[in-house]
Structure formats: structure tokens, C-alpha cells
Amino acid sequence: MTVGDLEVEAALGPEQLRTRLRASRLYVVTDDLTPLEKLPDLVQAAVAGGADLVQLRRKREPWAELVELARSLQEICRRGGGIFLVNDHVDLALAAQADGVHLGQGDVAVQEARERLGDRPLIGLSTHTPDQALKAQLLPLDYIAAGPVRATPTKPDSVEVGFQQVTAAALVSRVPVVAIGGLDEGASAIEAGADLVAVVRAVCAAPDPRLAASKLRQEAAAATPWRWIRLNGEPRKSPPGETVLELLARLGVEPAGVAVEVDGRIVPRERLAAELVSEGSALEVVHFVGGG
Amino acid sequence: MEEGDRLHLGSATLRSRLIHGTGKFPSAELLAQAIAASEAEMITLAVRRLHLDGDRRSELEGLDLSRYHLLPNTAGARSAEEAIRLAHLARAAGLSDFIKVEVVGHEATLLPDPLATFEATSRLVAEGYTVLPYTSDDVALALRLAEAGAAAVMPGAAPIGSTLGVLNPHNIRLIIQECPVPVIVDAGLGSPSDALRVMEWGAAGVLVNTGIARAKDPVGMARAFAAAVEVGRLAHRAGLAGESGEARHGYGASSPTAGLPVG
Numbered sequence: 001m002t003v004g005d006l007e008v009e010a011a012l013g014p015e016q017l018r019t020r021l022r023a024s025r026l027y028v029v030t031d032d033l034t035p036l037e038k039l040p041d042l043v044q045a046a047v048a049g050g051a052d053l054v055q056l057r058r059k060r061e062p063w064a065e066l067v068e069l070a071r072s073l074q075e076i077c078r079r080g081g082g083i084f085l086v087n088d089h090v091d092l093a094l095a096a097q098a099d100g101v102h103l104g105q106g107d108v109a110v111q112e113a114r115e116r117l118g119d120r121p122l123i124g125l126s127t128h129t130p131d132q133a134l135k136a137q138l139l140p141l142d143y144i145a146a147g148p149v150r151a152t153p154t155k156p157d158s159v160e161v162g163f164q165q166v167t168a169a170a171l172v173s174r175v176p177v178v179a180i181g182g183l184d185e186g187a188s189a190i191e192a193g194a195d196l197v198a199v200v201r202a203v204c205a206a207p208d209p210r211l212a213a214s215k216l217r218q219e220a221a222a223a224t225p226w227r228w229i230r231l232n233g234e235p236r237k238s239p240p241g242e243t244v245l246e247l248l249a250r251l252g253v254e255p256a257g258v259a260v261e262v263d264g265r266i267v268p269r270e271r272l273a274a275e276l277v278s279e280g281s282a283l284e285v286v287h288f289v290g291g292g
Numbered sequence: 293m294e295e296g297d298r299l300h301l302g303s304a305t306l307r308s309r310l311i312h313g314t315g316k317f318p319s320a321e322l323l324a325q326a327i328a329a330s331e332a333e334m335i336t337l338a339v340r341r342l343h344l345d346g347d348r349r350s351e352l353e354g355l356d357l358s359r360y361h362l363l364p365n366t367a368g369a370r371s372a373e374e375a376i377r378l379a380h381l382a383r384a385a386g387l388s389d390f391i392k393v394e395v396v397g398h399e400a401t402l403l404p405d406p407l408a409t410f411e412a413t414s415r416l417v418a419e420g421y422t423v424l425p426y427t428s429d430d431v432a433l434a435l436r437l438a439e440a441g442a443a444a445v446m447p448g449a450a451p452i453g454s455t456l457g458v459l460n461p462h463n464i465r466l467i468i469q470e471c472p473v474p475v476i477v478d479a480g481l482g483s484p485s486d487a488l489r490v491m492e493w494g495a496a497g498v499l500v501n502t503g504i505a506r507a508k509d510p511v512g513m514a515r516a517f518a519a520a521v522e523v524g525r526l527a528h529r530a531g532l533a534g535e536s537g538e539a540r541h542g543y544g545a546s547s548p549t550a551g552l553p554v555g
Contacts, residue, residue: 134345232341251344258342259384264377266384284341286381290323290351291338291365292313292452292479292501 011078014120017099020083021122021142022228024052025220026186026213027178027196029087031204036061036069043073046203047080049213053196055102057087070096085124090116100124100142105132110139124178128161133169144173145198148181149189152200155181163192170194170226171250174235186219193226193237227279238277245272248285258287297529299474299496301334302390302422302443304361308333309491310521311363311476313501316453317351317510324354326504326514334361336392336499338368339382357386363424365392372411379416391416392446393425402452406433410440417441426478429463431470438473445471446499449490450480453502457486468494484513484520491524492532 012020028051034042036058043054054077056070070086074096077084085100086092090113093101100122101113113123122142127133136144146169151160158181166179170193179189180198189197197220206212226237231247238247244267248255260267261284267275277283299306312332317323327335335355342348364382369375372395379391393412397405404427413425422443427433434445447467450456457480458464468475474496481487487498500517507513 137345232344253342253344257385259339259381261377261381261384266380268384284381285344286339286385287342287350288337288352288357288362288364288382288385289340290314290317291367292315292336292499 011097012099017083017120017122018142020052021176022195024083024176024196025190026051026217027053027055027180027198028203028213029055029057029180029198029200031200032058034204036065039069040072040076042204042209044076044080045208045210046213047077047082049203049210050217051082051203051213052217053083053085053198055085055087055198057102057200059088063092066092067095070098074098083122085122093117093121102126102145110136110141114140126180127169128158128165130165130168130172133165134172137172137174141175143176143178143196144169145178145180146170146194147179147198149179150182152182163188166192166194170237170239173237177237186216186221187223190220190223190225193239195225196220227277227281229277229280230282232283232285242277243273244275244277244283247277247283248272253285258285260285297525301424301474304334304390304422306333306361306497308518308521309497309525310487310518311336311478311497311499312514313499313505314352314355315501316505318505320349320351320354322510323351323505326510327355327360329511330504330514330518332360332514332518334363336363336365336501337382337386338365339378339385340368361390362386362388363390363392364388365394365426366412367394367396369395369408369412370405371395372408372415375408375412376415379412379421383421389420390422390424393423404428404448406430409433410436413437413442414440424476429460429467431463431466434467434471434475438471442473444474444476444496446476446478448479449477449486450482452479454480455482455503455506456480457482458490461489464490464495465493484516487517488520488524488527491521492527494528495524497521 028046056073070092074084083099085102086098087102090101102124104126124143125136125141126145127136146166148158148160169177176195178196178198179194183197183199184202186197203209203212224240226239229236229238255269255272263282299309308331310330310332311334312327312330313336366375366378369378375393375395395405395408396402409425409427413423416423424444424446425437425442426446429447437445449458476497476499477490477495478499481500482503504510504513
């Protein structure tokens with residue numbers, strides 16, 4: 001649509017927003033050091049460079065200023081084809097009609113946020129342990145973040161959890177996994193199982209944020225991602241080269257008692273070790289239950 | 293049980309003519325005990341997705357499936373294609389070619405879809421399965437299923453889970469009389485007397501699930517059904533007096549009419 005003399009992309013619907021999330025690789029989170037008035041230019045540069053998602057992460061500014069800023073950042077992202085989220089504040093997301101909100105473990109409950117936001121906005125949740133990542137799967141959210149991968153001045157009190165936490169989250173997640181924490185290149189996190197790489201300083205403190213975003217986006221896009229599959233009707237992830245037998249083993253499934261179907265085709269037990277899991281495959285793992 | 297009286301279904305030879313369902317039991321322990329008490333040799337199973345998170349315990353965990361002839365069903369199928377897919381999964385899970393074709397055509401009553409049942413039966417027979425279709429009490433359809441290669445036909449006495457007993461005795465008897473393959477009465481048998489009656493008529497066997505599983509004492513009821521099936525079979529083999537040529541029509545005293553010390 002056209003507003004004044006600007007070509008403005010219409011806000012995406014709930015499904016389009018999630019489709020775009022699934023194609024996203026780079027997530028830029030604003031830092032604490034950049035002055036508020038510089039953030040629009042920074043976000044503009046990040047989106048132009050290739051940031052798919054942008055999160056406004058400010059905790060102390062006056063409410064009115066934050067609302068105004070969030071509205072303008074949302075507009076910049078919309079025009080540039082990016083997704084805009086705010087940190088912590090459901091109220092701010094509502095006031096700015098933001099594409100979503102990112103919540104921490106200590107923030108407002110995901111269920112409550114969903115009820116207040118409705119179906120459209122994305123909800124993301126920080127997770128720091130495999131158990132948190134697993135429990136998050138029961139919540140009405142759209143992605144989980146796993147980290148901090150490395151110690152970071154952004155969160156001085158938190159303990160670094162390494163790429164192991166990214167991989168642990170990827171092994172259980174039904175929703176995209178965002179790797180975060182001290183990352184300065186794009187490939188390692190994707191190879192560890194993340195769908196997106198989130199950065200703060202690597203873009204916000206870069207001499208040329210647009211170039212930094214562009215480089216990170218290219219690195220992330222060039223890495224070999226884990227496959228998305230449907231397993232018994234639910235989205236799941238599988239690392240490159242994984243066989244169906246390996247997938248069953250890590251789920252603790254004994255092949256003797258089950259039948260496996262891949263894309264409508266039965267895979268005989270003796271072939272499970274040779275059957276590679278491939279992108280977009282639909283796997284069904286069934287067993288006998290009581291019946292008449 | 294008379295020596296040598298066996299039910300042959302595909303590659304299976306069964307001494308017990310009670311096929312035992314495994315659904316809806318209060319616990320895995322009671323299911324295992326009920327099957328043991330019934331001395332059934334063939335049990336039915338359903339095929340479902342494995343729960344990949346959390347509790348994976350199954351109601352079948354108390355059973356050694358290798359000790360039984362397994363008759364997986366296609367319950368849940370709403371079309372021939374779905375039934376065939378479930379049959380393929382069942383074969384892969386159990387490595388047995390037996391399949392109870394069950395295609396629901398009417399949600400409220402779970403009554404079978406005759407066209408889809410026939411199609412799935414024909415196609416699975418062609419694929420080499422030993423097919424036992426659950427069907428309605430329609431005589432012509434039962435004959436068509438037998439023609440299509442069903443190893444047995446399984447007309448329902450009453451809707452699945454209803455325990456209403458034999459709703460259309462005339463049709464069930466006709467199917468038993470006319471069908472060239474074994475007739476196993478399935479679904480709706482609520483009490484051992486229902487099972488006894490159809491066995492007396494010459495049914496080759498019965499399949500019972502809810503009638504046992506939902507009894508106050510499932511183990512005791514499994515034993516009662518097994519006894520009823522055996523009595524019904526004995527009675528059928530002995531030939532009911534009411535069905536012999538002599539006694540079919542009219543009335544007759546059991547005691548001699550001559551020699552009464554009166555008059």
C-alpha cells in the first residue's frame with residue numbers, strides 16, 4: 001500500500017509472519033550503549049544489511065519515549081522486510097503494534113502474554129538449560145533462544161552455556177531456535193542446531209553495522225542447517241546426516257516394537273540404519289496399543 | 293473341547309474360538325490376567341503413534357506378544373486408503389500378515405462403511421494379507437467379502453462397544469449358514485449368553501472386547517465368555533434338536549405316549 005509518497009509493506013498476517021520467521025537467519029538485538037536517537041539509523045542499517053529480526057532491548061527509558069521509538073522501529077522494519085520485537089514488555093508490544101515480544105524466564109508468563117497479545121504477534125522465550133527448552137515446548141510461543149553461548153557484557157551475571165545448550169535445545173524444539181550470547185560469526189551456531197543467530201555488539205558496536213549484518217547473514221546462510229521434519233505430526237529438527245535409526249536411538253525408541261513410515265513409505269527395520277532423514281520429511285513412528 | 297476341533301484362519305490354527313480384544317481395560321495387569329483366564333490364542337491390537345515425550349508405558353506391557361497370534365485392526369480408518377496404510381504399518385510393527393479391516397462409515401454408531409470395507413479387503417488380499425473384515429450384518433456383503441478372499445468375515449452383532457447383544461439374529465444366522473468362509477461374530481456381544489447363542493448357530497468364533505474389559509470383574513468375565521464359547525461350540529457340533537428334520541416342526545412330548553398306567 002502507499003502512505004504519502006512511500007511504498008509501505010502491509011503488516012504481515014499471523015501465518016505470513018511465521019513463514020518469514022522460518023526463513024530468518026539473523027536476529028539483531030539493540031545494545032545499551034547506542035543513544036536512543038541513534039537507534040532508528042542503526043536498525044535501518046541492520047535491516048538493510050540482512051537482519052531478519054530486530055529486538056528493541058531497553059529497560060530504563062521513560063515509557064513515552066520507548067513507545068515512540070518502538071513505533072518508529074516497527075515502521076522501519078516493516079518497510080525493510082524485517083520483523084520487529086520488543087524485550088519483556090507486552091504493553092510496549094501492544095502500544096507499538098510490534099510483530100512480537102521476547103520474554104525471559106523471569107518475565108511475564110508466556111501463556112498470559114499470548115492471551116493479551118492475541119494470535120498474531122510472535123513470542124520468544126530465553127532458555128538456559130535443556131529442561132527449560134523442553135518445558136518451553138508446551139507453551140504458546142514461536143521460538144526459543146538458547147544461551148548465553150559465551151560470556152557477554154550484555155548479561156554480566158549469566159553463566160556461559162556454550163553451543164551444547166544450542167544443540168540440546170535443537171534436539172527437543174518444535175519451534176525455531178535462536179543462538180545468543182557473545183556470537184561474532186554466523187556459521188557455528190547454525191551448525192550446532194540453531195535456526196537463527198542473535199547478536200548484540202557484533203552489529204550494534206560495529207564500525208559499519210550494515211556491513212557487519214550482511215557478513216553475519218551470509219555466514220549463517222552458507223552454513224549447513226539442521227533439517228526440519230515432521231515427526232508424528234509435530235515439527236522437529238534433525239542434524240545433517242542423521243539416519244532414522246539414530247533419530248530413534250536419541251529419542252530412546254527401541255526399533256523392535258515400532259513401525260516407521262517416511263513420507264508414506266514403510267521403512268523396514270533392517271533399512272532404518274541406511275535411511276537418512278531429509279529436509280521436510282514426514283516421519284511416523286507407530287506401535288501397537290490396546291484395541292478391539 | 294473336543295479333540296481335533298480347530299479353527300483355521302490363514303496360517304493360524306486355533307484351539308480357542310474366542311478372539312480377545314485388548315482395549316479399554318482398567319489396567320495392564322487386568323488385561324494380561326483376563327487374556328490368560330480366557331485361554332485365547334488370538335488377540336486384537338490397534339496401531340497408534342508412539343508418544344515420543346513423557347510416559348511411554350503401554351497397556352500391552354504386561355503381555356508377551358510373541359505368545360499370541362496377533363490380529364491388528366485398522367480402527368480409526370475412515371477410508372480404504374487409510375485402512376490400507378494402517379495395515380502396512382501394522383505389518384511392519386508386528387511382522388504378521390493378519391489384519392482386521394475396520395473402516396468406520398458412520399461416526400455416531402461406528403458402523404462400518406461397506407464400500408470402503410470391501411475395497412480395502414480386496415486390495416489387502418491382493419497384497420497377500422490374511423484379511424478379516426469387520427462388516428455389518430448384511431448377508432450379501434458378507435458373501436462378497438468371502439468372494440474377495442477374506443479369510444473370515446466378522447459381522448457385528450451390535451455397534452462396537454454397545455454390548456447390546458445380537459440385534460439381528462436372523463441375519464447373523466443367515467450369514468453363518470450361507471458364508472463359505474468362517475464367520476466370527478464381532479462387536480456388541482455384551483454377555484456370555486450372546487456368545488453362546490451365536491456359537492450354537494455355528495459361528496466359527498467370536499471377538500469380544502468391551503463385554504470383558506468393562507465387566508465389574510474382567511478376569512472372571514473372560515473366563516465366563518471362554519466357557520460360553522466352548523459350550524456353544526459343543527452344542528453346535530452336537531446338532532440342536534430343534535434344527536433336526538424330525539423335531540423342526542410341530543410339538544412332541546419327551547416321554548412315551550404309550551404305556552401310561554391309566555384308563
